[in-house]
Amino acid sequence: MxxxxxxxxxxxxxxxxxxxxxxxxxxxxxxxxxxxxxxGLDELVGRPxxxxxxxxxxxFYATRHLPVLHLQGxxxxxxxxxxxxxxxxxxxxxxxxxxxxxxxAVVRTAVFDATERLEYERELVNAxxxxxxxESRVRILQDVSSTFGLSANDEDVVESFAEIARExxxxxxxxxxxxxxxxxxxxxxxxxxxxxxxxxxxxxxRSPVEIVVTVDDADTDYPDLAAGLRAARLDALSIMPLSTxxxxxGILVCLFSRQRDFDAQFFELQRALGRQASQTLVRxxxxxxxxxxxxxxxxxxxxxRQLLLQSIDAAIADAERSGDALxxxxxxxxxxxxxxxxxxxxxxxxxxxxxxxxxxNAVRADDILGRMGGDEFVVICPTADARAAASIAERLRSFxxxxxxAGPEPLxxxxxxxxxxxxxxxxxxxxxxxxxxxxxAAMYESKGSGKDNVSHEQLQPPTLEHS
Numbered sequence: 001m002x003x004x005x006x007x008x009x010x011x012x013x014x015x016x017x018x019x020x021x022x023x024x025x026x027x028x029x030x031x032x033x034x035x036x037x038x039x040g041l042d043e044l045v046g047r048p049x050x051x052x053x054x055x056x057x058x059x060f061y062a063t064r065h066l067p068v069l070h071l072q073g074x075x076x077x078x079x080x081x082x083x084x085x086x087x088x089x090x091x092x093x094x095x096x097x098x099x100x101x102x103x104x105a106v107v108r109t110a111v112f113d114a115t116e117r118l119e120y121e122r123e124l125v126n127a128x129x130x131x132x133x134x135e136s137r138v139r140i141l142q143d144v145s146s147t148f149g150l151s152a153n154d155e156d157v158v159e160s161f162a163e164i165a166r167e168x169x170x171x172x173x174x175x176x177x178x179x180x181x182x183x184x185x186x187x188x189x190x191x192x193x194x195x196x197x198x199x200x201x202x203x204x205x206r207s208p209v210e211i212v213v214t215v216d217d218a219d220t221d222y223p224d225l226a227a228g229l230r231a232a233r234l235d236a237l238s239i240m241p242l243s244t245x246x247x248x249x250g251i252l253v254c255l256f257s258r259q260r261d262f263d264a265q266f267f268e269l270q271r272a273l274g275r276q277a278s279q280t281l282v283r284x285x286x287x288x289x290x291x292x293x294x295x296x297x298x299x300x301x302x303x304x305r306q307l308l309l310q311s312i313d314a315a316i317a318d319a320e321r322s323g324d325a326l327x328x329x330x331x332x333x334x335x336x337x338x339x340x341x342x343x344x345x346x347x348x349x350x351x352x353x354x355x356x357x358x359x360x361n362a363v364r365a366d367d368i369l370g371r372m373g374g375d376e377f378v379v380i381c382p383t384a385d386a387r388a389a390a391s392i393a394e395r396l397r398s399f400x401x402x403x404x405x406a407g408p409e410p411l412x413x414x415x416x417x418x419x420x421x422x423x424x425x426x427x428x429x430x431x432x433x434x435x436x437x438x439x440x441a442a443m444y445e446s447k448g449s450g451k452d453n454v455s456h457e458q459l460q461p462p463t464l465e466h467s
Contacts, residue, residue, distance in 0.1 A: 003349075011030045012031070013030055014032065014247070015286055021105075022104065024050060024061075024066065025049075033111055037052065037085060050062060052083060054089055065080075069107065076287075077093055078095075079092075080094055082111070091117075093111075094109060097294050099306075108290060108293060112282075120276060154178070154281060157277060157281050158189035158281075169254050170260075173190065173193060173254070174252065174254045175188075175190030175192035177252075192255065194228050194237075197231075198228035207239060210240045212262045213239075215236065229255075234255050234257050236259070237253060237255050240274050243278060244278060249281055252277075299352060302370045305373060308378055311380055312328065315382055316432065316435070319422060324424075325386070325421055325424070326382055327385070328420045329419050329439065330436070331396060332375060332376050333351070333375040356369075356371065358402070359377060359379070363396070366382055367379050386421045390456055397452065400415040401452065418438075418440060418442025418454075419439060420435055442457040
């Protein structure tokens with residue numbers, strides 16, 4: 001994903017996103033949050049996040065939210081009340097992640113508008129009062145929040161939703177269809193005998209409201225659909241959109257083999273379940289996005305230092321179990337500081353993105369490529385002994401040595417590379433930091449011998465004290 005695409009997705013996210021210092025001073029916010037709050041970006045940057053909260057939430061944030069965040073590194077599903085620019089209270093759910101950045105730290109926060117959730121809870125209370133004849137449906141509404149609350153990914157959500165819907169509406173079949181990145185619907189969960197056998201009816205798929213079509217109704221407007229229903233011995237189908245305010249996520253399709261009445265209670269229950277499923281889908285997707293952002297470099301999309309250290313630790317453990325060698329390649333771009341000084345940071349960022357893309361094309365399928373920071377990159381090479389690692393490093397050096405269009409004039413860059421190898425049969429087990437230190441030292445040998453070079457230091461039996 002390039003920087004412009006990342007910026008577009010960041011601003012068009014269906015939830016509010018903001019970054020702040022570890023103490024809570026706002027550093028940036030996306031367009032969604034600015035629109036909700038009625039502020040301009042310049043009005044928020046530099047303000048404490050607590051200035052956007054009503055008094056009770058401000059106290060909770062300062063005495064509970066921040067201490068837990070600093071202790072555990074993340075806080076999920078905290079209910080707060082924010083106050084918009086015109087003084088309107090806005091109930092929200094907040095997820096926060098603390099991300100170390102050098103000597104300081106940044107807090108990434110996702111803000112979910114909980115207004116619909118409160119409305120959903122009011123509707124649930126009304127349903128309990130009015131559904132004495134539909135106790136099983138009420139029970140489903142009572143259980144659905146906890147069921148969705150346990151969902152960890154899209155698959156869990158839609159599988160649960162399809163099964164809940166089939167039971168709630170006494171449907172013969174129920175299925176969830178989701179839109180992919182290309183805007184095409186695909187069957188994500190449940191069963192649907194019409195899928196692949198009946199040509200899609202786009203006007204039904206794109207309906208903004210719940211809709212029911214019986215086989216007799218379809219004879220006139222949708223003859224192919226009517227034929228498909230009869231072939232599958234079905235009498236009717238209902239379609240319910242799964243959507244947010246800004247996009248349609250997919251649809252729920254329920255199929256019925258017997259005639260029935262589709263009353264107001266049926267549609268109310270569909271809307272309540274649909275809202276809950278849609279909100280849960282948005283939540284798990286955002287949590288996945290936040291988790292990815294916390295472990296990946298935003299400029300290049302590569303693994304960041306935190307993820308690299310975790311991956312090195314896991315690779316060392318795998319090597320010790322299997323007895324296979326493990327190599328670490330440490331790469332530093334030659335003369336990168338001069339690029340920044342002479343052409344500016346925009347040109348420097350373009351060089352880093354281009355080098356990252358070239359390195360992606362040079363590593364093996366199982367290698368893990370990441371950016372340590374600045375102009376330093378690391379490649380974790382499982383099952384690579386010294387000879388294999390030397391070959392990989394030479395390929396990385398070769399891929400790095402090309403002209404880059406990153407400003408008013410073409411640039412030629414090269415890389416100094418260091419390699420460290422851990423051989424479990426002869427070496428003591430190193431820590432991730434120790435292996436990095438060895439590869440970094442070998443890289444500096446390359447720098448000292450004229451740059452644009454590869455140096456390899458074999459990791460010997462342990463001489464460093466483990467921390």
